Amino acid sequence: MEIYLKFLLIGLAIALPVGAITVEMTKQGLKNGFLHGWAVGLGGMTIDFALIIFMVLGFASILSLPLIQIPLWIIGAGFLAYLGYDSIKNADKDITPADEKTKKSFWSTYRNGLLVAVSPGNLVFWVSVFGAVLSESYTSSNKGSFAIAAIGVLSGILIHDVGLLSIVSVTRKVMSRKMIRGVSVFAGILLIGFSIYFVYEFILALWQYIS
Template sequence: MLLIVTFIVFGFVVALPVGPVTIEMIRVNMRSGFLSAWMIGIGGMVIDVGMILLIYFGLSTVFELDAVQTAMWFIGGAFLLHLGVQSIREDSMKLEQTSGTRDGRFQSFLKGVVLALTPGNLMFWIGVFGTVLAAALQESGFGQFLVIGVSILGGILLHDLLLLTVVSIVKRKINGKWFKAISIIAGVLLLVFAAYFLLSGVRNIIE
């Protein structure tokens, strides 16, 4: 039980730093509601599960290849650039928007998948979670590996649910001007991440 609680807390704490996925979850929650935003987190967790499987089968080193990393930097940067521009150009962030202007749940799910498929996220998985999981697999076998992996995912899921719950409560107390401001701020932050991703891709090519 202590092992489970420890790694739920570990997964929760590691998920706290704000990145592109978190920013997009907040933006979509403001625009389209809790479930659409949560689907971004679910999309990201699909990649997390995939990484656990790759670590188990010893295939995660493919993401350490320069060509693979460079391609993912550019793809991720282009996608973040699109999201940032889209966020800044939104005319209104009112809750009364029609369903036709909202982010669909499947669309949000795909966003989560793409945003999680970045070298930074994947290498973080390999370097941090991968180290813990590989050690558990080697020292204690599949049982403990599975417990730790599921506990980490539980911590990430708990983080997403608490974040979106707080955002859902706060957004009821603010007006359309605040929604627009939040959308612009989110867009600018996404553009900053896009620039970082694209520059990282260029640096990989130069080096």
């Protein structure tokens, strides 16, 4: 129980800072409601869960290789730039009033969550934090400590997502279409900003690798 609570708090801590996933969740939550905002979060958690499986299977050393991590910076930048451009271009589209049922596909927003979560920062977190926990679990008498830690982090992320989207759902009811459109444009600008940062990190990592 102690391990679970410890890593639940870690999950909350890593989810609280405003990142690309939070931006996309908030935008989709305002435009199409709680379920679509949560779809983005579920997409992100799917990537997290996949990384956990890779860790359990012993791929941590492969995932930490520069040849694996460096390309992910530019791939992530491309995905975020696309989502940012799309957010600005279609800022006035796919806005569903709070009292109407959205026609937007759940799976399209889930896909956005998958794209945003393809982040080297996300990969590095799982490799660094859970690499240590995994090695410890193999030498300790409690073989399930890694699984408990992983569930704790995912629970923390889930609590953050549900809490954030609950606030967004309430806020959405008092926001006009023009205000939601403005948020969508701002979200697009932020996503493009994250993509530029990813390009910078790609250049930096590549320079360090070839130096």
